[in-house]
Amino acid sequence: MSSVNEKIAGKIRSIASSLLESGEVAAFLGYTTGSLPGMMQPYVARDAKEAENLSWSSFCVINLANYLPALLKSFEPPRRPNEPPPEGPLPKVGVVATGCWSRNMVVQIQENQIDRNRVVIVGISSRGMVDRRKVQRFVGNREILSMEEQANFLVVKGKDFEEKINRWDVVRDNCKTCTHPDPVIYDELVGGLSGKRDIPDRFRQVDEIEALDIEERWKWFQEEISSCIRCYACRNVCPLCYCPTCFVDDSRPQWVGKSIDRVDTALFHILRAYHCAGRCTDCGSCESVCPMGIRMRLFTKKLQKDVLELYGFEPGLDVETPLPLSTYKVDDPEDFIITNIKKGDKK
Numbered sequence: 001m002s003s004v005n006e007k008i009a010g011k012i013r014s015i016a017s018s019l020l021e022s023g024e025v026a027a028f029l030g031y032t033t034g035s036l037p038g039m040m041q042p043y044v045a046r047d048a049k050e051a052e053n054l055s056w057s058s059f060c061v062i063n064l065a066n067y068l069p070a071l072l073k074s075f076e077p078p079r080r081p082n083e084p085p086p087e088g089p090l091p092k093v094g095v096v097a098t099g100c101w102s103r104n105m106v107v108q109i110q111e112n113q114i115d116r117n118r119v120v121i122v123g124i125s126s127r128g129m130v131d132r133r134k135v136q137r138f139v140g141n142r143e144i145l146s147m148e149e150q151a152n153f154l155v156v157k158g159k160d161f162e163e164k165i166n167r168w169d170v171v172r173d174n175c176k177t178c179t180h181p182d183p184v185i186y187d188e189l190v191g192g193l194s195g196k197r198d199i200p201d202r203f204r205q206v207d208e209i210e211a212l213d214i215e216e217r218w219k220w221f222q223e224e225i226s227s228c229i230r231c232y233a234c235r236n237v238c239p240l241c242y243c244p245t246c247f248v249d250d251s252r253p254q255w256v257g258k259s260i261d262r263v264d265t266a267l268f269h270i271l272r273a274y275h276c277a278g279r280c281t282d283c284g285s286c287e288s289v290c291p292m293g294i295r296m297r298l299f300t301k302k303l304q305k306d307v308l309e310l311y312g313f314e315p316g317l318d319v320e321t322p323l324p325l326s327t328y329k330v331d332d333p334e335d336f337i338i339t340n341i342k343k344g345d346k347k
């Protein structure tokens with residue numbers, strides 16, 4: 001582990017351990033080292049001893065906000081859906097958060113999924129997380145047996161090889177275009193803040209697809225999702241997908257077929273992307289966990305661009321500004337809502 005990460009991990013362990021020991025939190029949500037090279041897995045420490053297992057690296061790609069609502073609920077007494085919440089203070093939970101995860105927590109607060117008073121957020125400014133697929137492409141078909149992180153390099157080793165890779169070359173696309181690496185809300189801070197980043201071409205990938213005509217765009221979309229096996233890992237890892245029954249699992253009525261039929265699969269992706277419109281923080285977890293390497297984050301990135309252009313809104317930056325698609329004002333812009341698209345049109 002690089003000395004930068006070791007310092008961060010040490011600080012996380014120390015904060016988690018004192019929060020748990022003092023009884024301020026009942027559990028602390030962070031990461032521990034996974035069983036495969038370059039894998040970090042979410043981990044819940046429930047006492048100071050377990051806090052020793054917490055770790056940190058550039059492979060923390062799973063958004064911890066996803067686990068918060070259920071973890072908080074696990075400390076509440078059971079109640080029926082129409083019963084009021086219990087009176088009196090409920091146990092708190094500690095959690096690690098970088099920029100985008102903290103923004104998802106803001107959205108969860110706005111959508112009443114978590115109570116800010118019950119969450120102790122340990123903020124970390126993100127240096128960008130590594131895309132394991134990019135690392136694999138770098139070494140070809142050779143099996144990776146270990147990945148060691150140094151300050152700005154990864155040392156990747158296999159049976160008969162060792163490669164030193166520039167870390168930034170294998171950072172995830174969403175992290176490269178991230179404008180808010182710092183946590184937007186936190187109670188404790190590990191390390192310094194790096195400030196807002198100005199990325200003039202942050203929608204470049206979307207712009208390139210938008211430049212295609214309608215038929216080419218549809219072809220691109222269909223090719224992109226053609227290998228989808230409908231495992232729903234992208235949905236399950238997303239902190240915005242907390243519906244008790246997702247539309248794809250509903251059977252009365254069955255909104256969408258459950259097979260890998262092209263139309264069903266396209267419908268799943270289009271609807272899921274729209275359910276995230278104005279809420280997605282481009283955290284990249286959905287793309288990181290897809291076993292088929294599908295870049296479904298580009299669908300939500302397109303909607304992120306639209307919401308920014310049409311409503312001037314970026315999700316999760318503050319708790320006070322309401323989400324644009326959950327509010328209505330009589331003077332809302334609406335000229336873009338109905339458009340007449342003809343064959344051959346670019347828009």
Ligand code: SF4
Nearest residue numbers: 241243246247272275
């Ligand atoms: S895809 Fe839509 S319906 Fe399904 S869990 Fe996500 S937000 Fe809910």
Ligand code: SF4
Nearest residue numbers: 238280282283284286
């Ligand atoms: S849709 Fe993907 S990128 Fe957006 S918040 Fe969910 S997991 Fe993150």
Ligand code: SF4
Nearest residue numbers: 228229231232234290
């Ligand atoms: S994770 Fe990948 S394969 Fe699984 S449903 Fe999502 S896009 Fe399809």
